[in-house]
Amino acid sequence: MTNRDSWIALAVSLSALLLTALLTAAALALGGYSPLVVLQSLLEGSFGSLDIFFGVTLVRAIPLVVIGLAVTVAFKSGVWNIGAEGQFYAGSMAGVWVGLSVGDYPSFFSVPLVFLSAAAAGAIWALLPALMKIRLGVGEVVTTILMNFVAIHLVSYVVRWPLQESRGVFPNTDLIDESVRLPIIIPGTGLHLGFVVAVICVVGLSIFFNNTGMGFQLRAMGGSKEATRVSGRARIPMLLIVTFLLSGSLAGLAGGIEITGRTFALYEGMSPGWGYTAIAVALLADLNFIAVLVTGIFFGALEGGAGAMQREAGIPAAWVSGIEALVLLSVLASDRILRRLLRSKKKYDVKERELDV
Amino acid sequence: MNRASEGGMILIKVVNKFRIVVSALLLCIASCGDRNDESTSSESQSSDFRVALLTSGPVSDAGWHGSAYEGIKLIEQTLDAKISHQQTNTPAEFDEVLRAYASSNYKLIFAHGFEYQDAAIRVGEQFPEVTIIVSSGGRFSDNVIPLIFELEEGSYMAGVVASRMTKTETIGMVGGVAIPPAEATFTGFEAGALSVNPDVEVLVSWIGSWDDVAMAKEAATTLIRRGADVLIHNTDAASFGVFQAVREARALGEEVWAMGMNRNQNDVAPEVILGSAIIRIPEAFLQLAILWTEGKMPSGEAYYAGGQSGAADYVVNPGLAGKYQPELMAEIDSVRLGIINGLISVPRIGFLERVGGSF
Structure with a gap:
């Protein structure tokens, strides 16, 4: 990027930011709320202090980053996995089951066991759509979405019957043992070890996709499945299976992390649509693993700030969702304008064409 | 035309287009600023009794969640309290939201639903001076009080x-x-x-x-x-x-x-x-808030809202x-x-x- 290009980038980003602020302010003013108070609570609720940044923004970013990675893995390889939501639930069910079963073994044994089983469950949840795609040619967009509903209702069943709390009163599981809970890495903030796991996943996937033969084949399949097949150097069904399993296991792992890091039990409605938000996280990051960490934190800040908007500024929840969407749209729009301005220099890019949705 | 001036042109076009909107907005912001000043001055008159409500669904449901919101509104009018409400989206954020209220000096928190009880017990332990009411809860500790509707x-x-x-x-x-x-x-x-x-x-x-x-x-x-x-x-x-x-x-x-x-x-x-x-949820909320202001809040036991309180x-x-x-x-x-x-x-x-x- 030349010096001039970066000036354009800065100008566009700043004007987009200004536009967002003005649009939001207009909407709020029309609704009779003070834009300044709202903006202040949004920023204070996400970046107000180090405690808030670690304890709210980063904690909320963890599931978004890990599921965002799951989506990135799939989309980068040309697989449209819209089923991260269901794979997350599969992971949390397996995670809580193993977490309750292991009892009080040492943490270095039980916690990885929970993570492994959660990842395995997520992978199994993604396996069925994978087999249907390979064997029967059924598009994964439909099958993965349908598997989401199966998982959501399975959770309702599991917390009422097989895994219901031992007193049998409320529809949730018992709490997992203290030893199976993730340690807090920054005392007093609630930021748990899950963040480190997320960062390790980011780095690991980055290395895997950019520096290994398998990673290259997956990227090639994402570029053009047909070209990869006729090259004769890769077996597409095997690559598809790998993609589905890897993507599913990451979303499942996110379930294991939430169980051991935040809720300590399985409840209904654990995910407020993270599996779908993660698609935005991945696309905004341009399917770049390192960038997923950044966009995930951005979304975490937005969610954390949204909570503070309700608490401090008294904005109703429906308004907050609207403002969140407005911010997101402006960021996406500025991102696209930026790319269009800078594109003419680049060669035509297959990946970009496919993702221009 | 080089790219910098291209970008500049776009910016100028955009700015021109939105100039009218922008000036209207500035007016709005200015007027809202005024309104805000008024509201803060009226706030300063009210007491520092802060009551918070958490619901896991929209308060526009004309039912369970809506009556809880009516409840804290009733507390605001009757006891001149400062109220705040947050709708939570996932059990994963219960701890965070309860902690946010407890640390912003909200001494009485209504967590409207049994789903909050585990998080309430955890946060209640960190903030012993705060009372958390869990509607239809099944577990209690010294400062976590289940509100049982009879x-x-x-x-x-x-x-x-x-x-x-x-x-x-x-x-x-x-x-x-x-x-x-x-x-x-x-x-x-x-x-x-x-x-x-x-x-x-x-x-x-x-x-x-x-x-x-x-x-x-x-x-x-x-x-x-x-x-x-x-x-x-x-x-x-x-x-x-x-x-x-x-x-x-x-x-x-x-x-x-x-x-x-x-x-x-x-x-x-x-x-x-x-x-x-x-069951009349708003009345039960008000009863509890009155008990709190009188220093008679039950501790380490459930509060039963029945015929006695209407x-x-x-x-x-x-x-x-x-x-x-x-x-x-x-x-x-x-x-x-x-x-x-x-x-x-x-x-x-x-x-x-x-x-x-x-x-």
Whole structure:
């Protein structure tokens, strides 16, 4: 990027930011709320202090980053996995089951066991759509979405019957043992070890996709499945299976992390649509693993700030969702304008064409 | 044209286009700034009693969540408290939101639903000076108080009415999921019915769902076939199925009645609902807030909101008041009084558990 290009980038980003602020302010003013108070609570609720940044923004970013990675893995390889939501639930069910079963073994044994089983469950949840795609040619967009509903209702069943709390009163599981809970890495903030796991996943996937033969084949399949097949150097069904399993296991792992890091039990409605938000996280990051960490934190800040908007500024929840969407749209729009301005220099890019949705 | 000037042109175009909008907005912001000043000055007059509410659904539901919001509004008006509400989206954020309120000096927090209880116990331990009320909760500690709505008192009164109204000496109950709070309401209904006529037969049918309308209708129809001519329910949206079954039986010329539960449902099917066993959530919230300001907040025990505080009651459907004999109207009042005075003991199902030590 030349010096001039970066000036354009800065100008566009700043004007987009200004536009967002003005649009939001207009909407709020029309609704009779003070834009300044709202903006202040949004920023204070996400970046107000180090405690808030670690304890709210980063904690909320963890599931978004890990599921965002799951989506990135799939989309980068040309697989449209819209089923991260269901794979997350599969992971949390397996995670809580193993977490309750292991009892009080040492943490270095039980916690990885929970993570492994959660990842395995997520992978199994993604396996069925994978087999249907390979064997029967059924598009994964439909099958993965349908598997989401199966998982959501399975959770309702599991917390009422097989895994219901031992007193049998409320529809949730018992709490997992203290030893199976993730340690807090920054005392007093609630930021748990899950963040480190997320960062390790980011780095690991980055290395895997950019520096290994398998990673290259997956990227090639994402570029053009047909070209990869006729090259004769890769077996597409095997690559598809790998993609589905890897993507599913990451979303499942996110379930294991939430169980051991935040809720300590399985409840209904654990995910407020993270599996779908993660698609935005991945696309905004341009399917770049390192960038997923950044966009995930951005979304975490937005969610954390949204909570503070309700608490401090008294904005109703429906308004907050609207403002969140407005911010997101402006960021996406500025991102696209930026790319269009800078594109003419680049060669035509297959990946970009496919993702221009 | 080089790219920098291209970008510049775009910016100029954009700015031109939005100049009018921008100037309008600035006016708006300025005026809102003024309004904000006013609100802060009025805030400074109010006391520093801060009350927070957490709900896991929209307060526009005209039901469970909406009545909780009415509750803190009532506290704001009556006790001049500063109130705040947040709708949570996932159990994963319960701890964070409770902690945010507790550390911003909110001394009384209403967590409206049993789903908050585990998080409330955890956060309550970190903030011993804060009281967290968990609606319909099942666990308590020193500063985490379950708010138990004694709907069984209202349904006891409904049972008395049903027993007086039945001609077949058979009455029926259609339940959602057989959890202890729901079972308690049926135990109360049965006890009320048997208290006035020990020969009345009480039929029960659990459908395993709170909002399966078709299933509820089928269950209600079956109960009617078995001779029940007054039906009560304890479900959410599935209650429409019960009312529909009663409507259809009446269309066939049978003398069958329904009763509402939880909320005043008399308007839902005014031609078939004799009355409703209800809980008044806003009044219960206000009672608790008053106890808090008087320093009489219960500690280490549940708070029961029943007939005594006016939080549980039976409401006659005014449209069908003509169906009630004057003696029955008087009997309802005397039963209400008896429950409040403790002369009538309504059976209860306990599901509370104390949580102590480290959690």
